[in-house]
Each structure stands twice: as C-alpha cells, then as structure tokens.
Amino acid sequence: MTGPRIVPESTELTAAFWSAAAEGRILLQRCAGCELVWHPPAPVCPGCRGDVLEWFASSGRGTLYSYTRVEHAAHAAVADAVPYLVALVDLDEGPRVVTSLVGVDDASAVSALTARTRVTIELGPAAAGLQLPIARPSGPDADGSIDPAPPA
Amino acid sequence: MSAAVIGIGQTAYSRASQRSEWSLAVEAVEGALADCGISPSDVDGLVRYSYDSVDEAMLVRSFGWRLRYYSQTGYGGLGAPTALAHAAAAVTSGQARIVVCYRSLNGYSRTRYGRAERSFESGGGELVARGDRAPSGAFAGPYGLLSPGQVMAMWARRYQWEAGIAEQDLVGALARIAMDQRTYAQRNPAAVMHGRPLDAAGYLSGRVIATPLRIFDLALETDGAAAVVVAATDVARAASSSPVHITAVMAGMFAYAESIAIYGELRNGPTYRALARELFSVAGIQPGDLSAAMIYDATSISVLLGMEAYGLARPGAGWRAVLDHGIGSAAPVPVNTSGGHLSEAYVHGMNLVVEAVRQCRGTSTAQVQRSGPVLVSSGPSAVVLSP
Numbered sequence: 269m270t271g272p273r274i275v276p277e278s279t280e281l282t283a284a285f286w287s288a289a290a291e292g293r294i295l296l297q298r299c300a301g302c303e304l305v306w307h308p309p310a311p312v313c314p315g316c317r318g319d320v321l322e323w324f325a326s327s328g329r330g331t332l333y334s335y336t337r338v339e340h341a342a343h344a345a346v347a348d349a350v351p352y353l354v355a356l357v358d359l360d361e362g363p364r365v366v367t368s369l370v371g372v373d374d375a376s377a378v379s380a381l382t383a384r385t386r387v388t389i390e391l392g393p394a395a396a397g398l399q400l401p402i403a404r405p406s407g408p409d410a411d412g413s414i415d416p417a418p419p420a
Numbered sequence: 421m422s423a424a425v426i427g428i429g430q431t432a433y434s435r436a437s438q439r440s441e442w443s444l445a446v447e448a449v450e451g452a453l454a455d456c457g458i459s460p461s462d463v464d465g466l467v468r469y470s471y472d473s474v475d476e477a478m479l480v481r482s483f484g485w486r487l488r489y490y491s492q493t494g495y496g497g498l499g500a501p502t503a504l505a506h507a508a509a510a511v512t513s514g515q516a517r518i519v520v521c522y523r524s525l526n527g528y529s530r531t532r533y534g535r536a537e538r539s540f541e542s543g544g545g546e547l548v549a550r551g552d553r554a555p556s557g558a559f560a561g562p563y564g565l566l567s568p569g570q571v572m573a574m575w576a577r578r579y580q581w582e583a584g585i586a587e588q589d590l591v592g593a594l595a596r597i598a599m600d601q602r603t604y605a606q607r608n609p610a611a612v613m614h615g616r617p618l619d620a621a622g623y624l625s626g627r628v629i630a631t632p633l634r635i636f637d638l639a640l641e642t643d644g645a646a647a648v649v650v651a652a653t654d655v656a657r658a659a660s661s662s663p664v665h666i667t668a669v670m671a672g673m674f675a676y677a678e679s680i681a682i683y684g685e686l687r688n689g690p691t692y693r694a695l696a697r698e699l700f701s702v703a704g705i706q707p708g709d710l711s712a713a714m715i716y717d718a719t720s721i722s723v724l725l726g727m728e729a730y731g732l733a734r735p736g737a738g739w740r741a742v743l744d745h746g747i748g749s750a751a752p753v754p755v756n757t758s759g760g761h762l763s764e765a766y767v768h769g770m771n772l773v774v775e776a777v778r779q780c781r782g783t784s785t786a787q788v789q790r791s792g793p794v795l796v797s798s799g800p801s802a803v804v805l806s807p
C-alpha cells in the first residue's frame with residue numbers, strides 16, 4: 269500500500285461504532301422502545317423516533333446481498349489494491365453493511381457467489397488500508413430462495 | 421397543472437470546453453431564451469442544482485435579472501425532474517412567471533464524477549471519509565467503495581440475482597442498452613459519441629470497471645451545459661415556441677432513496693413503483709401511453725431498473741424486454757433517444773429534459789412516430805411532458 273489510507277471520520281454519533289470496528293466487531297444500534305435495529309447510526313429510532321438507544325455487537329454472521337470486483341481504481345489511494353471485492357452484507361440482525369470480501373481467491377470462487385452465500389465478519393484488511401470488519405464466505409449457503417421484487 | 425416548458429438550450433458537448441462553467445451556463449440559458457423568444461429581462465425565477473458551481477448570484481449578475489424566486493435542488497442526478505417541479509410550482513402559484521432551470525459542468529476537464537478525488541480533502545497524510553452515504557462516505561470509502569459506478573455494479577449484480585438470471589443474460593441486456601443508445605447518438609450530431617458506433621464485440625472488449633459493468637455501461641464524463649425555460653401557461657401562449665406541458669411532476673424521496681443508495685430498496689422496488697403509479701395517475705396516463713422515456717442513465721443498469729420502476733416492464737422482466745425489443749426506435753417505448761448520458765453527454769439529466777422537449781415538439785434527431793407524453797425519470801423523481 270503506497271497511497272494514503274482512507275479513514276472514516278469518527279463523530280459523536282459513530283465513535284462507538286469505530287472503536288469496535290477497529291477490533292473487528294460491528295456494533296449496531298437498537299431502540300429501547302420498539303427494539304428496531306438499524307445501520308448506519310442515527311440519532312433517533314427510524315421506527316418510532318425514540319431516543320433511548322443502545323449499542324450491541326452483531327453476531328458477525330450474515331448473507332451476501334451483492335458484491336462487485338473493482339478492477340479500475342477510482343482513487344489513487346486504491347491504485348495498488350485493485351482488483352478487490354466490495355460487498356454488501358445483510359447481517360442476521362437485519363441491517364446491511366458495506367465491507368470487503370476476502371477468501372474468494374479465484375474466478376470460479378467469485379462466480380460461485382450468490383444471494384445465498386453466508387459470510388462471517390472478522391478483523392482484516394479493508395481495501396483502502398485500514399484493519400476493519402471484513403467478510404469471508406463461511407458456507408454452507410443459506411436455504412431457500414431470495415425475495416425477488418414482488419409483482420406490481 | 422398549468423405550466424409548460426417553452427425554451428431549451430444547450431452548449432456544445434465536449435471533453436475539453438476550455439471555458440468556465442459560468443460561461444457555459446450563460447450560453448445555455450441564452451440559447452433557451454432565444455429558443456422561445458423571451459427577453460432575458462422578463463425572467464423572474466431561477467432553479468439551480470445545489471451541486472452546480474455556478475450559483476444564482478453569478479447568473480443574476482450576467483443577465484441583470486431582478487428575480488422574485490430562486491431555489492435549489494439537491495442530490496445531483498435527481499435534480500432534473502426536481503428542478504421542473506420547483507419551476508412548475510413557482511409559476512402555478514404565482515411566485516414567478518418565467519423560470520430558468522440549468523445545469524453546467526466541466527465534467528471531464530474539471531470534476532470527474534467517476535473519480536473519487538473530489539470526495540476527500542487534498543493534502544498529505546490520510547484521507548478522511550465523511551458522512552454515511554455511498555460512495556466515499558465513512559462506511560464506504562475505507563472499503564474502497566468510491567464511485568457511483570461501483571455502487572451501481574452492485575445494483576446490477578443484485579438485479580441479476582433477484583431476476584434469477586445468468587450473468588450472460590444480464591450482460592446481454594446491458595450491452596443492448598449501451599448499443600441502442602449509441603445508435604441514437606449516430607443520428608444526433610451534438611452527441612459526444614456521434615460517429616463512433618458500438619457493436620457487441622466492441623462492447624465486450626470494453627474494460628471492466630467494476631464487475632459486471634464495463635466502460636460502455638457508464639455515463640460519459642463531459643463538459644457542457646443545458647437549460648430550459650418554464651412558464652405559466654398564459655405566458656407560454658405568447659412565446660414564439662410550441663409549449664410542452666408539464667402534466668405531472670414528482671420530487672420523490674423516501675428512506676435510502678437518495679441518489680446512489682445502498683441501504684434500501686433496489687431502484688425497481690415497490691416504493692419506487694408506487695410513486696410511479698401516483699405520477700401516472702396525476703398525468704392521467706398509463707405507462708404504455710408514453711411515446712418515449714428518458715431514464716436517468718448514470719449507468720446502463722439504471723435504465724433497466726427505471727424501466728421496471730416506471731412500468732415499461734414487469735419487475736424482474738426488464739432484461740427480457742430489452743433482449744427482445746431493445747430500447748431503440750423499434751421498441752414499444754423508445755428510451756434515451758438522444759443517446760442519453762451514455763452516448764450524448766452527461767449533463768446530469770438536464771440534457772434528457774431537453775431531449776424530451778424535442779420529442780414533444782417533433783424535433784428530435786430520432787423522432788418517435790407516435791405523438792404523446794414523454795417521461796423523464798431519475799430514481800424517485802420524474803416528470804411527464806406532453807405536446
């Protein structure tokens with residue numbers, strides 16, 4: 269990695285998230301009133317606007333929502349990182365997170381990824397240089413079909 | 421609604437304007453006013469994209485306007501339909517009588533939207549990713565999710581999975597969109613890609629930017645400006661041009677529906693479709709009544725998702741409709757008939773509005789045969805224009 273690292277700004281809203289993220293854990297917010305869970309962090313519950321919120325650690329397990337293999341660097345900071353995998357993971361607790369995807373080392377492994385691919389979160393190298401929570405396929409795949417867009 | 425688009429203007433579209441965005445904006449606005457025979461001194465309203473480097477004060481100074489109304493629209497690509505929503509509201513409520521909407525950018529020579537450099541402060545040391553949006557925000561930038569095209573690549577993969585299709589079917593549909601828009605550009609001398617047709621082999625030879633999207637799936641980065649003039653219907657009757665009526669317009673927004681979103685519905689999802697139905701209800705039409713559609717194409721997948729959101733194809737079936745009929749002149753509803761952002765120019769939707777007006781007037785370089793309403797959509801924002 270020769271370019272500058274891309275680091276997240278930590279705010280009063282997200283400081284707890286980033287402290288845990290540095291240790292490979294994903295903290296999620298939960299409403300004490302209605303128990304809704306969400307990400308990214310918000311000052312009030314998106315369900316009931318309650319403001320008694322608690323942080324808790326995700327199980328670190330989830331299912332792949334989508335991914336892309338970035339082949340063209342959009343910034344000098346990742347010029348040495350391409351190609352790399354970016355994924356959207358739906359955590360078992362509900363919220364979706366952006367993460368890096370590792371352990372998918374060849375073209376056949378990439379093409380085997382599906383919307384049923386299960387992943388586990390661990391501490392590892394994010395594409396732009398930091399150690400952060402990243403995802404690794406954990407198999408076996410989830411059962412059942414994904415929810416397609418319902419008919420109009 | 422009693423508002424109409426009466427004037428359209430645009431600069432040359434290029435990759436090296438060698439002029440300021442201010443200068444480009446002035447030329448596009450002058451063109452739009454000349455197009456409808458309106459004196460610059462009669463303009464009393466202005467709508468600006470919040471992303472535009474040319475602000476209200478600059479244009480007011482250039483034209484000597486005395487405005488009664490000005491406003492801004494946010495979220496970049498959502499801005500073109502939204503600008504018309506502001507303008508229509510202003511003229512129908514009597515806050516203004518003649519409103520100019522514009523977008524000006526040196527999108528190649530100054531601010532390249534496919535690059536992430538603008539997202540971070542320059543200087544030594546580490547780059548700080550701020551905010552919670554993708555791409556480039558705090559939750560995306562550290563993972564190298566840095567460009568709109570990368571986000572939309574993930575939309576495309578998710579679309580493939582939800583439609584339950586093979587990658588080759590997805591790629592086939594995206595290629596057809598890119599090729600058909602390029603074909604339109606061959607008929608449009610103003611298009612950046614005029615004179616540069618694209619066939620399937622050429623499409624597939626394009627370099628992969630972020631799987632499954634290739635270079636030809638992405639909007640051009642171009643320099644240029646476009647503008648329209650919106651007026652109350654009584655003013656429109658006095659203009660030298662044929663008015664194009666704003667029959668329904670929607671500045672839509674719901675949770676995670678901002679421009680390049682990753683946390684919410686895919687952009688063919690049920691909330692997008694419900695908003696589209698409400699728009700068509702206001703316009704008093706069905707999707708099949710459209711004579712043409714301009715669907716915001718930051719990438720080719722946005723066209724596919726937009727076709728499904730706005731009822732041009734059933735959810736999950738747009739890829740099949742595109743493989744069967746394409747989006748060209750022979751399609752049931754031709755889409756992005758100027759070449760769109762993929763092949764005409766990328767003026768953040770304003771050039772799509774200009775093309776929609778040309779279709780309503782009967783002056784497009786790829787004029788549809790059937791006269792009727794024309795849709796311009798960008799995610800949850802859209803406008804229906806009618807001759």
Ligand SMILES: [Zn+2]
Pocket residue numbers: 299300301302303304313314315316317318
């Ligand atoms: Zn709550």
